[in-house]
Every structure is written in structure tokens, then in C-alpha cells.
Amino acid sequence: MSALLVTQPGPQTTVQDLGRTGAQAYGVPVCGALDPVALRLANALVGNDPGAAALECRLIGPAFTVEEAPVRIALAGAEAAIDVTRGDETRSYPAWRAIDVPAGAGVRIGPLRGSGTAVLAVTGGVEVPAVLNSRATDLKGGFGGLDGRALKAGDRLPIGAGTLGSPCLELPHPPALGFDGALRVVLGPQDDAFTEAGLATFLGSAYRVSREADRMGIRLEGAPLAFRTSADITSDGITTGAIQVPGSGLPIVLLADHQTVGGYAKIATVISADLPHAGRLLPGAEIRFQAVGIAEAEAARRALEREILGLIASMTPVRAAAEIDLAALYSANLISGAVSACDLD
Amino acid sequence: MVATFSPDGNRLDRLARFLCVGDTAFAIEFGTGIDPVLNARVHRAAALIREAAMAGVVETVPSFRSLLVHYDPLATSAAALREAMGEIDLGEAVVSAPERVWVIPALYGGEAGPDLEEVASATGLSPEEVVSRHAGTLFRVYVQGFLPGFAYLGVLPPELELPRLATPRVRVPPGSVAIAQRMSGIYPVESPGGWRLIGNTPLRLFDAGWTPPTLFAPGDGVRFRPVDAGEHAAIRAAVARGDYAPEQEAGR
Numbered sequence: 001m002s003a004l005l006v007t008q009p010g011p012q013t014t015v016q017d018l019g020r021t022g023a024q025a026y027g028v029p030v031c032g033a034l035d036p037v038a039l040r041l042a043n044a045l046v047g048n049d050p051g052a053a054a055l056e057c058r059l060i061g062p063a064f065t066v067e068e069a070p071v072r073i074a075l076a077g078a079e080a081a082i083d084v085t086r087g088d089e090t091r092s093y094p095a096w097r098a099i100d101v102p103a104g105a106g107v108r109i110g111p112l113r114g115s116g117t118a119v120l121a122v123t124g125g126v127e128v129p130a131v132l133n134s135r136a137t138d139l140k141g142g143f144g145g146l147d148g149r150a151l152k153a154g155d156r157l158p159i160g161a162g163t164l165g166s167p168c169l170e171l172p173h174p175p176a177l178g179f180d181g182a183l184r185v186v187l188g189p190q191d192d193a194f195t196e197a198g199l200a201t202f203l204g205s206a207y208r209v210s211r212e213a214d215r216m217g218i219r220l221e222g223a224p225l226a227f228r229t230s231a232d233i234t235s236d237g238i239t240t241g242a243i244q245v246p247g248s249g250l251p252i253v254l255l256a257d258h259q260t261v262g263g264y265a266k267i268a269t270v271i272s273a274d275l276p277h278a279g280r281l282l283p284g285a286e287i288r289f290q291a292v293g294i295a296e297a298e299a300a301r302r303a304l305e306r307e308i309l310g311l312i313a314s315m316t317p318v319r320a321a322a323e324i325d326l327a328a329l330y331s332a333n334l335i336s337g338a339v340s341a342c343d344l345d
Numbered sequence: 346m347v348a349t350f351s352p353d354g355n356r357l358d359r360l361a362r363f364l365c366v367g368d369t370a371f372a373i374e375f376g377t378g379i380d381p382v383l384n385a386r387v388h389r390a391a392a393l394i395r396e397a398a399m400a401g402v403v404e405t406v407p408s409f410r411s412l413l414v415h416y417d418p419l420a421t422s423a424a425a426l427r428e429a430m431g432e433i434d435l436g437e438a439v440v441s442a443p444e445r446v447w448v449i450p451a452l453y454g455g456e457a458g459p460d461l462e463e464v465a466s467a468t469g470l471s472p473e474e475v476v477s478r479h480a481g482t483l484f485r486v487y488v489q490g491f492l493p494g495f496a497y498l499g500v501l502p503p504e505l506e507l508p509r510l511a512t513p514r515v516r517v518p519p520g521s522v523a524i525a526q527r528m529s530g531i532y533p534v535e536s537p538g539g540w541r542l543i544g545n546t547p548l549r550l551f552d553a554g555w556t557p558p559t560l561f562a563p564g565d566g567v568r569f570r571p572v573d574a575g576e577h578a579a580i581r582a583a584v585a586r587g588d589y590a591p592e593q594e595a596g597r
Binding site: 138185 | 492
């Protein structure tokens with residue numbers, strides 16, 4: 001059984017899966033990957049089930065040593081250099097492909113580009129104990145993942161059993177991380193708490209992601225929204241993507257770690273097809289909101305699902321060194337040095 | 346229109362309205378405000394929806410006056426679920442006495458309840474009167490949420506109603522017994538919080554390893570029993586040893 005010994009944890013690396021459902025009625029938040037598309041693609045690249053537990057990286061990935069047995073890893077969701085060091089030799093690989101790493105080698109994932117969030121999957125999954133049917137880290141509750149906290153140096157992550165014999169896969173055309181800045185929303189459930197002018201402000205002006213942005217939510221800066229009634233409601237249930245507006249009038253987009261019930265008016269909800277975009281946002285990013293109906297939102301989600309399945313179907317064995325079109329690689333702005341398939345020899 | 350008896354009068358779509366909450370959830374709202382009859386309808390609807398086991402329903406989250414239904418838009422649609430749920434017959438909402446009443450030992454005032462003195466002066470009561478009114482109330486579990494295992498206990502005697510703190514505390518210790526507006530609650534884990542802290546219980550209310558993970562269930566009764574520092578410490582030690590069975594009063 002292999003394991004990863006963490007040498008540098010990165011700013012906030014946590015174990016995440018597709019989230020913890022079924023216990024929200026007890027106040028237990030869903031948590032799970034901020035970018036579930038990245039989680040599913042990373043898991044597909046290493047041959048895992050879509051919901052296998054993986055490492056979610058924020059801003060900069062971790063560094064670790066592979067212990068006991070080789071592992072197969074893949075990073076998805078952002079561009080980053082993945083340096084694999086064995087003895088005196090370091091090779092650099094890009095994201096969006098599987099990499100076989102022998103026991104004893106070190107792996108270092110550099111700064112993320114194109115997104116604030118990426119997912120590193122390992123064949124067999126990160127085998128921390130399941131809590132309430134999920135391995136996702138609940139940072140506030142202090143359970144799930146690795147002791148309910150972000151990784152720190154010296155942690156040892158057990159990796160589940162997996163077979164590495166097959167060729168390493170790559171995603172020939174990774175999804176575009178670029179984002180036009182518009183998040184689609186369904187208005188409600190408390191859009192009637194705002195004035196007409198407040199609603200027009202919400203849908204008509206640009207907001208900036210503030211520095212207060214974490215796994216619970218993103219505080220926005222921009223034009224405050226005018227209430228017809230008040231920010232306070234009798235507390236009710238919250239879903240991921242809900243946009244709550246406290247007394248300041250400035251919206252907060254709630255993400256994976258949000259509390260299950262809350263007492264602020266919610267003007268709208270980001271549609272599930274656009275939630276991965278919200279999970280990738282960094283402070284300073286500019287966003288706008290565009291209202292759609294529920295049927296359109298459900299259709300957008302089905303379209304995203306088709307796109308994910310299409311991407312998974314397009315995965316192919318990594319081309320051997322001789323076949324690599326270096327010019328194409330450079331023009332695609334990928335990292336140099338992606339020269340080998342599986343370096344287990 | 347003349348009001349007549351309608352056999353469909355307790356259908357969910359007659360008693361509640363459906364509200365949009367994106368494309369993975371919708372709310373079934375029975376009214377406004379904090380009211381035991383509305384809350385009973387919410388929990389009844391949650392139980393009936395669970396029983397109906399409709400395809401695509403992920404889970405439901407009951408709160409004071411509404412039920413949030415989480416669904417999978419790849420397996421169903423909001424329109425289909427609304428139609429199916431609208432036909433559910435809720436029956437008469439009956440608010441009966443709780444079937445079980447938990448007795449929660451609480452150390453009031455001092456470091457355990459740093460806001461007790463201020464609550465007393467703000468309400469014009471003595472600290473002892475605040476404690477006797479709080480401990481003399483039979484609370485109901487209306488909602489669990491905000492934090493894992495945090496129970497909203499209602500309702501507080503009107504003379505103890507105060508707004509939340511203007512500046513929330515950064516760190517509220519676990520076990521803190523708190524009040525705000527018409528509610529009391531117990532912080533199950535350390536957290537920031539804006540409720541006024543009047544005491545502390547050594548009991549554990551949440552453990553992710555329990556099934557279900559909370560001590561309380563919706564509709565349970567809760568009564569606080571004042572204890573001194575010695576008994577608080579003794580119970581805390583017993584809880585830590587896994588050697589304490591929470592007390593219950595006989596129900597109705």
C-alpha cells in the first residue's frame with residue numbers, strides 16, 4: 001500500500017470528494033470539491049470512480065514524497081508545473097495527464113494558473129476514513145478528511161489499492177478555464193426582500209471578489225443592494241451557490257462549506273453548471289450576474305454533464321516521446337519537458 | 346367564495362408555496378415567523394417526503410417555517426417534484442407534547458456564562474431570575490443547523506428576549522448555552538458567534554461517528570438543570586470517559 005508523505009502542504013490543501021450529503025438536516029455542511037468538474041476529470045485520468053477522495057489545492061500545490069509503492073497521479077482544474085524528482089533527476093510534467101511516480105520519488109506542484117483551485121487525484125484514492133459517508137474535510141466541524149483540517153508538513157496520506165499496469169491517460173483538449181465573468185443565477189428565494197432598484201443593481205452592475213473569499217463563500221465588493229424589507233429573515237435552508245445579502249447590502253456567494261441554515265435574505269442562487277466557475281475565482285476577479293429560469297438552468301446542467309462525459313471519453317494514452325509535437329505543445333503554452341509517458345523504469 | 350370543507354385542504358400545495366432556490370433545490374414555505382404549528386408541518390412534510398422516496402430527491406433540510414428540498418437535476422426536475430409533492434396530504438398538524446425531554450445540566454454565569462450579568466441588567470432581572478426563567482422553560486427543538494448539531498431551542502420567555510450581540514465573538518467555547526431573540530441554543534463546537542452566553546453544558550450534542558450524529562431530534566423537548574462547578578466538572582469527566590448517559594424526563 002502506498003502513501004504520500006507531505007513535505008510542504010501548500011496554503012490550503014484538503015482532502016475532498018463530491019461532498020457529504022444526507023446529514024444537512026443535522027447541521028452538517030456538504031463540503032466537497034469547490035471545482036467538482038476538476039475532481040471528476042482528475043479521477044478519470046487515474047482510473048478512479050468520479051467521487052474518489054483527492055487533494056484539493058488552493059493557489060499552490062503541495063510537495064510530497066511517495067512511500068512504499070509507486071502511485072499514479074493527475075492534476076486537473078488549473079495549469080501548473082508538476083516536478084517529479086528521482087535521485088538527481090527532475091522532470092517536469094503538465095496538468096491534465098496521468099503521471100506514474102515511483103516509490104521514493106518526490107513530487108512538487110507549483111503555483112496554479114488559470115484558477116485558484118485544482119485537484120490532484122491518485123489511483124486508489126486518498127484513503128482517509130469515511131465520516132458520515134464522505135471523506136471530504138469539514139474544516140469548521142473539524143472532522144472528515146485528515147483529522148478535519150488542511151494538510152501540514154509531516155502528514156502521511158494512505159492511498160487505496162489500485163492497478164497501475166495500463167497506459168497513462170491524458171486529456172488532449174482540456175476545458176477552457178477562461179471565464180467571461182457572467183455567473184448565471186435563478187432569482188429567489190427572497191428576491192422580494194429587495195427593491196426593484198436593488199434587483200436592477202444586482203443584475204446590472206459588476207462585482208469584485210474581495211480578499212474575504214474561502215471555501216465557505218466569497219464576499220463581493222461593489223454597489224450595495226437596497227432592501228424593501230430587511231436583510232433578516234426567519235432562518236431557512238441554504239444551498240451551495242446561494243447569494244445571501246447581509247445588512248451591508250453587499251452580496252456573498254456561498255460555496256461548498258456554507259452553513260446549512262441561515263438568517264440573511266438570499267436574492268438568488270448561482271446555477272449548478274456555473275458553480276465550478278465560482279469555485280475557481282480569485283480575489284480581484286470581476287463578475288456579473290445574469291438571471292435565467294429554472295428550466296434553462298437544468299438544461300445548462302445537463303449540457304455540462306454531456307461536456308464532462310465527452311471530455312472523459314476523449315482521454316487517450318499519453319503519446320510516446322517520439323510522437324510528441326513539441327511545436328504544438330509550446331504553442332498551447334504548456335510546460336516544456338513533458339517528454340515521457342510512464343517513468344517507472 | 347364561501348369557505349367550505351375541502352377534502353384536499355391539507356394537501357401540501359394548499360398549505361405551502363414553492364420558492365425557487367436554483368436548479369438543485371427548492372423551498373416549501375408554510376408561512377412566516379417562528380410558530381410551533383408551522384414547524385410541525387415542516388417536519389411532517391420532511392417525514393412524508395422521505396417515506397415517498399421520490400427519484401432524484403437528495404435530502405431535505407427542515408427549518409422554522411420551510412423545508413428545503415435538495416434534488417439532482419440530472420435525475421428529475423423541479424417541476425416534476427413540485428407536482429408530485431404538491432399532492433402529499435399532510436393531515437392535521439397537531440402539536441403534541443414532546444415524546445422525550447432531555448435534561449441538560451448547565452453551569453450558569455461566571456466564565457461559563459460571561460453574558461449572564463449583562464442579560465440581567467438589560468432585562469431588569471437579577472441573574473438568579475434569568476437562570477430560573479431559562480431553566481424553568483420547556484424548550485422544543487425547532488431546527489438543527491448553522492453548525493453541526495447546533496439546535497435552535499424555542500421559545501424563550503418574552504422577558505429574556507434580546508437582540509444578538511452587536512459585535513459577534515470570534516471564539517465561542519463548545520458547550521456554551523446561549524440566547525438570542527426568541528431562541529436558546531448550545532454551541533456544539535468552537536465557533537464564532539453573536540448569541541449571548543449565559544452558561545455551559547459539559548454534554549456532547551454532536552459526534553460525526555454517531556448514527557444519527559446528533560443527540561437531539563426535531564420536536565424533542567429540552568430542559569436545562571442548573572448545576573454547580575463541581576457537578577459540571579464531574580459530568581465533563583464522565584463524558585470524556587464515555588461514561589455518561591444523558592438524562593431524560595418521562596415524556597407525556
